[in-house]
Amino acid sequence: MPEPKITQPPPPRELIRRTRLGGMLPDVTETEDDPVVTVVCAPAGFGKTTLVSGWADASRGTAGPGAVVWVNVDAADNDPSVFLSGVLAAFNRVLAGTRAARVPEPRRTGQDFVALLADTVKRHEERIWLVLDDFHELGEQIAQQIVDTLLRRMPRNFRLVLSGRVDPPVALHRLRIAGRLRELRAADLAFSRAETAEAIALHGVHLSEEHLDRLVSLTGGWPAAIRMAAQALRNSRDPATILDSFVETDRAVAEYLTGEVLSPLPEDRQDFLRRTSVTAQVTSGLAMALTGRTDAAAVLESLARSSSLISRSGSDGDRYRMHPFLRTYLMSELRRQLPTLFADLHGLAARWFAEQGDRVSAAAYAANAHDPELSASLVTRHGLGLVLGGDFPALRALAATLSTQARADAEIGLILILGDLAAGERAAAEMRISGLSEAVRRNPAERVRDLDLVVRTHWARLAGRVVPAMDELGERLDRIADPDLLMLALINRGTAMFWLGDHQAAGRDLSWALRIATAHQFDYAIVHCLSHLAGVASVDSDYPRMRRMADEALRFAEKHDLADSPVCSFAYTVAAWVAYQFLEHDRARELARRAVEVLGTSNDRTVELCALSFEAAVDFEWGDDPHAALVRMRRQWATVSRQDPVQPTLVAHLAPIEQRMALRLGRPDWAAEAERRASAWLGDHGEVHLLRARMHAHYGRVTAARALLDKITKGRVPCLLVASRIEAHLLAAVLAERAHDGRTANLEIRAGIELAEPRRALRPFYDAGQEIRQLLVPQLGRLGRLDPFVEEILDAIPPAPAGVTAELTPREVQLLRELPSLATIEEIAGSLYVSVNTVKTHLRNVYRKLGVTSRRDAVIAARERGLL
Structure with a gap:
């Protein structure tokens, strides 16, 4: 028997010590409840052999040199006699010098061998582990049956470790149910972020946090992929470019994935993987649409069970994810070699997602299908839903693939205008409006007329103006059947009514819109409605209800990745206002800051006025420069003309604050x-x-x-x-x-x-x-x-005022302005034509209101607050 056949491979030169995996492999010091079989299964390049080899060395150091028997399996072992000879040689080599005798040559069959081996192992008394590395090479049923026999006939002190690229086709279900089977998969063997950094450092590569995150995401922790990336990154001054392109351009990647990962698979499986690579996740229905195979579900299950190239994703059992490194390679090859098929597959995916009601995914895949008719159909069917969901990038990507004729269509153009307005692209919206007016005027369709009304009211609302179209829109609401269009109409009318001060009508429309948005899962619309309903509650100064609704809006936004979106600005403003009323200093300041931070350009003019004015009010109260805060508030209101319609309750809230x-x-x-x-x-x-x-x-x-x-x-x-x-x-x-x-x-x-x-x-x-x-x-x-x-x-209320908490009378202000001079109290009294006692009385009031006790401190405090 050739020595390499039964010789444990040495560790690689560049070894990453992976102590976190130690507890997953058998512990030779455990009791009899340890696993009878340990399966280590992952694609090529995941470090299976290295991991098991390190465990074997450690086990021999603890339990003695006879603890582990190693066999390197290859294709020749499909011949039972070759396989049995290898196992025989490995056992005899390890058991030499122990109390157990050598295993004699079997005289007739494999059954004789198993019986002889079982007897030898039993006499050994100590537990002994047989490692079959590259077990996937045993493709013939007769060879697999010998391993099955080993499992059934071996004594209690026999253990088996199977390491390979696919699940062993031997019966392990009984052991799994009994808890005597231990399995390590690709997900277990994948490098962690820290291990990835250590691995590339061995190649002299050190990445920023951002680039390291990108590498981890791209490789999915696949050790071989990380090594290839490290080699490509070595001596590079532009890691971003390398990370974006090396999978497509590096010859070593192509050779490795083609030769080690894909070539062992049948051609039909390779084609299946290639076609399903266009989607980040795939279900059996989507796989059927992409491949045309009616057995797609069985193929997915088989690949997930046997290769680890595809793994289950999610809890529904019918969602799979391809390994990101392999998927990146397959997509790049598909795009480069078969561009027409690449586009067609995206079109198939777009249509499938559209049928499932997933408008965002449909739009994303349609953008790569380069099919203008498909894009036009999706804009017409799902464009309003994309607006209401806040999925503006997806709508813009669709718009970029439309034909000139489609962009000039009245219905499509109006939908794109609404997307521009909601996303804050007012200049783009204005250009579309100017080029579309004639097409809208000539189109008699009721839907186009309704869309035009919604566009006009939305435009007016953003600019802080009201147009007669508001009344016309109200008259047509009952006749709008499309739930998306109805919701947009309700949101526009309800929000406009809120800013006009008709809170009852606003609450009715926004509550109606919220019910529709919730039923259709339009996240952006839900946050908008909840935020403005919180504002409606302000007319009753119902601060607990305002807080509940604003917090609900912000929790929902956080859960759906909208917390940094402009749609949250008003929710932050309302929440800040309530915290201001409840005297919660830190919370009010943080929320007011966030309201301004996320404001963006897509909000109503009044939302902007609210956020900036409330931020100034909060900063006046608890900031470092009250005078600057008041100046900011005055500047905001200076931008509003007396002829402009302004939300009445906003004036009612802020005017008393500004006056104070x-x-x-x-x-x-x-x-x-x-x-x-x-x-x-x-x-x-x-x-x-x-x-x-x-x-x-x-x-x-x-x-x-x-x-x-x-x-x-x-x-x-x-x-x-x-x-x-x-x-x-x-x-x-x-x-x-x-x-x-x-x-x-x-x-x-x-x-x-x-x-x-x-x-x-x-x-x-x-x-x-x-x-x-x-x-x-x-x-x-x-x-x-x-x-x-x-x-x-x-x-x-503090027993004594802290800082500027009381109003200074005109006389007190006049006296305060005299304090920086070197004049005495008597001289100041003379210049003001009042008695010394009057000056002293005013001075005591100034000290009290400024929270100071001396003339010098009064001057300092007044300068800090902008009074001097």
């Missing part, structure tokens, strides 16, 4: 400007009266302020927001207390608490500051169910 910011920074002129702007947009609403009352109070005109507030608190003027009524009650309580009207102060503050408690509206009390705190303390313990909420308010 301005008063706290000693800019009553800016505060008055916020009031005038709100008046122009809101008219005779309670919010305008509240703004005017606050200005009167600031200047000490208490009677005038109370008269305006009385209209709000008595319900003689309507408020857009419940929060405005809460603020009116609190300011009325403060002014009543200043006028020594304790009874009215108690009634007003009780009314404010009643409105605020179910909404957990902490912010109005916090903004009112110490005077409200002093009014609340005596109330505690007298309010019954409201007492816990009052306790929460008192915990939220």
